[in-house]
Structure formats: structure tokens, C-alpha cells
Amino acid sequence: MTTNIFDQLSAAVVALNQAEVIRLAERVVRSEIDPAKAIEKGIVVGMEEVGRRFACHEFFVPEVLVASKVAQSGIVILQSAIKTLPIRHGTILLAVVKGDIHDLGKNIVRVMLETAGFNVIDLGKNVAVERILSEIEAKHIDLIALSTLMTTTMPLMADSVATVKNNFNSLPVMVGGAPLTDEFARSIGADWYGENAHAAVVGARKLLGISVEG
Amino acid sequence: MTVAECWQSSERLASIFEHAVRHYNPDLIVLHGDDYIEAESLGVTLDWDNGGQPIPTAFPTLKQVSSQGLTGSGRIDMLLEAAKYLQQIFPSKPLFFTLRDPFSLAALTMGLEQFLTQLIENRQEVSDWIGLTERHQQHLVTKIRAADFELIVGSPFACCGIINRDQFEQFVFPSLKRILDRVSAEGGFRAFHWCGMLNDYNVLFPELRLDLLSFERLPDAIWSEMPGTLPMGGISASGLASTDPEVTKRALLEATASLPRPFILSPSCFVPAALKPDVLNRLFAEFDDFE
Numbered sequence: 001m002t003t004n005i006f007d008q009l010s011a012a013v014v015a016l017n018q019a020e021v022i023r024l025a026e027r028v029v030r031s032e033i034d035p036a037k038a039i040e041k042g043i044v045v046g047m048e049e050v051g052r053r054f055a056c057h058e059f060f061v062p063e064v065l066v067a068s069k070v071a072q073s074g075i076v077i078l079q080s081a082i083k084t085l086p087i088r089h090g091t092i093l094l095a096v097v098k099g100d101i102h103d104l105g106k107n108i109v110r111v112m113l114e115t116a117g118f119n120v121i122d123l124g125k126n127v128a129v130e131r132i133l134s135e136i137e138a139k140h141i142d143l144i145a146l147s148t149l150m151t152t153t154m155p156l157m158a159d160s161v162a163t164v165k166n167n168f169n170s171l172p173v174m175v176g177g178a179p180l181t182d183e184f185a186r187s188i189g190a191d192w193y194g195e196n197a198h199a200a201v202v203g204a205r206k207l208l209g210i211s212v213e214g
Numbered sequence: 215m216t217v218a219e220c221w222q223s224s225e226r227l228a229s230i231f232e233h234a235v236r237h238y239n240p241d242l243i244v245l246h247g248d249d250y251i252e253a254e255s256l257g258v259t260l261d262w263d264n265g266g267q268p269i270p271t272a273f274p275t276l277k278q279v280s281s282q283g284l285t286g287s288g289r290i291d292m293l294l295e296a297a298k299y300l301q302q303i304f305p306s307k308p309l310f311f312t313l314r315d316p317f318s319l320a321a322l323t324m325g326l327e328q329f330l331t332q333l334i335e336n337r338q339e340v341s342d343w344i345g346l347t348e349r350h351q352q353h354l355v356t357k358i359r360a361a362d363f364e365l366i367v368g369s370p371f372a373c374c375g376i377i378n379r380d381q382f383e384q385f386v387f388p389s390l391k392r393i394l395d396r397v398s399a400e401g402g403f404r405a406f407h408w409c410g411m412l413n414d415y416n417v418l419f420p421e422l423r424l425d426l427l428s429f430e431r432l433p434d435a436i437w438s439e440m441p442g443t444l445p446m447g448g449i450s451a452s453g454l455a456s457t458d459p460e461v462t463k464r465a466l467l468e469a470t471a472s473l474p475r476p477f478i479l480s481p482s483c484f485v486p487a488a489l490k491p492d493v494l495n496r497l498f499a500e501f502d503d504f505e
Binding site: 016057060061062063065066069098099100101104107125126178 | 264266267268269326327330331333334335374375376377378381409410413
């Protein structure tokens, strides 16, 4: 029964069925089922499938946005019943570089990383590298994730990566955004290029040594 | 100078554009203000004082926009004045105004994430928004053509794999085609810009009967489907961003090897502000011996 309800939760997320996710989450809360497990094996599994379909061009941005909203509606209910804090895999500092105000891709990446179990500090858009540095100094950050959608800010992306690396050489940096390529990412010293939100999760796990249980 | 300071007057705008044209010396001018200025004229509140591009801070409702009718185009008028000045100084250079397609304008006016979510949750509202923005853009086409400028229509939020083919076919294509039909009915070129890769939409492009297609990355086969369409592009964003001239040259030659001739060589997307003219001049020189 437990496995069945987890499968139903993940299926409801993939089906973008908010009412069903809410119904199932409330059923979990009323039962003896561990709500943290329901998040991990139900909702997160569902979002993994959403990410896979996004990477394969079966789902597109509207579907991912709705899936995120549906997943969050279940997570809010389940988290309210969790007595101990869930284990997070690490803390990722996420930002759109200075000069760029496009944050749609970054917002999708944030949701995917959070549902994959990462703690995400989202600095938003148009973020100067100085702010990134001060956040790193103030908090325990495990990974930097930078995004840009514009060709005009690609040089600023390069500057941001170089500045972070010059000050915190051991801190991994991953980059993403429509005009970027793997070649460009390597040329500016980034440790990972995320072609899409799913690749960002894969990259975060790889860079932080997180394995995914079967 | 900040972006907000650039927009203080049409004279200032004109001087900035003039500087850019003299700096890079293109054969054709594409005049672009900002993706948001049309949405601003529909009621989106923009923060212009953040030191960079304008950031939307409030969005109107469909009812608010419906009730206000077609408002003054604000900065668009400033841009038109700047364009008239440019036309006087550079009479031999064709000048194209950029215009958002109704789908993208609806997304900008409603708020992008909200719009894309409603594409699944409330398709009727999306259709209503697009109907409204199409009326706005039809009006703008007439205004810009009356000043004898060409137009290049862009669809930034239908590009880059944001939506699927069904969504493109239902929500983008019909109004886009009608806008292009209006442009040609008013004696203009049917010119369209596409960001990023094309996927399975390309089967629809021949129906747009384009005179000019500006692109970043398109499959070579598409040109055989559109024999009357002039390609404009070839210089990739990553090629421009590379500091190695050999990398840039290689990217350019690969991108243009199978383009039909003639084509217009262009950066096809925004050029980094600090890009030195000789980077582009070196690229253009690769085609000096081309027949």
C-alpha cells in the first residue's frame, strides 16, 4: 500500500494533477506513512520523471512550471507533518548574472534542485559577483550555479566564474542558459555545463558526490 | 550612462544608435529598444532605475488592458523619432524596427511564468490575451509602416524550446501570420527573427511566406523548403564570445557553408556591448572573396 501511494503521487505529479496530489498528500498525513518518504519516493520521483521528459523534449517549460506548482502543493502538506528536518544534500547558491533579468530558466532549476534534495539560496537576477562573494563568505556554500539567457552577458558570466574561482578555488561552479555551450563553459573555467534543468540536477549530484538510490 | 538615461529623449536615443551604426558600419540597421516597451504601453510597470535593463514590477489584468483601449505608445514614439533621424543620416541603410509577436507580447504583459502556466491551466484566458495584443500590434504595424520603416517580427517566447509544437500551432502561428500579412498588405517585407534552435516547428515556417528569416541556429534543410526567403545570420553568440579569432572564424564558416546564396551575414542576436569592431570586421572579411 505504501509503495502504491508513492507511485500514485509521482504519477499525479507527472500528470500535472494538482487535486490528486493534494488528495494523496492529505491521505499520507492521516495515515502512518512517513511523510518524508512520501516526498522522497513520491513527489521527488515524479519531478525526476518531469525533468527527464523535459530533457527529452516531451515536456516543455509550461509543463515544468505546472508540475513544479503541483509538486509544491503536495510538499507543503507533507512537510507540515514532518517532525524532523529532512536531510539536504548540500547548499547551492543560484543566481542570474549581472546585467540579465531573465530568470525563468533559473526558477525552474531552483525547483528541480530543491525537490532533488538540495538546499538552494536563490539570489535572483541581475546579481553582481560581489554579492555572490559576500554570500559565500557569510554562509556555507557547496556549489555555485550561474545562469544567463543573453549573449551580451556571456562576458559577465566569464568574469563571475573567474572571480569566484580566484577567491574560492575549490568551490565548484556550474553554468547554464540558452546561449551557452559546453565548449564555452569549459573555456571560462566552469566545472559543469547544464544544458537544461535536469542536467543541472545531474551536475549538482556529480559535483557534490551525491549518488541516487535505486 | 544607464539604460534609463538613454531613454531621456529621442535625441539622446538617436545619438546612441548613431554611434553604434558608425562604430560597426552595418549595411542594414535593426532598431531594437527593449522587449518590454510594447508591454509598457499596455500597462506593465517597469523599474528603469535599477542600473540595467528595465525590470517589470507590476502587471495589468486582462480587464484593465481591455478597458483602456489602445494607449499612447510612449517610448515607441521616442524610438520612431530616433529612427527618423537615423534615416536622414544613413539614407542608404535599410532600417528595420523590431516588433514582438502577439504571443510574446501577451507573455510580457501578463507576466511570463503566469502566462506559460495558464497555457495549460486556462487556455481561454491565454487566447483572450493574444487577441488583445494582436489588436495592439496590428495598430503598431500601421503606425511604423506609415513612417516608411520596415519591420522585423520576433517571437522570443515561442523560441528556444520554451513551448511545444501544438502550443506553437495553436497560440503563436495564427496571430503571427496575420501580423505578417498586415505588414505585407502595407507594403513591407515579411521579416521574422527566430532565437535558438528550431525543432519540429519548421514544417510551419514555409506557410509564413517570409521574405527574410533572421536566425541563430537552424537546420540546413529548412532553406530548401523556403526558396524565396533570404537568410540573415551566421555569426553565433558563442563564436562572438570566444576570444580566439580562429574559433570564431571556424564557427562562422561552418554555420554559413550550406546557407543558400545570397544571404545577409549578421550576429543574429545581441552583440556584447564591449565587442570590438575589428572582431566583426575580421568575420566580414572572410567573405570578401566570395562570389
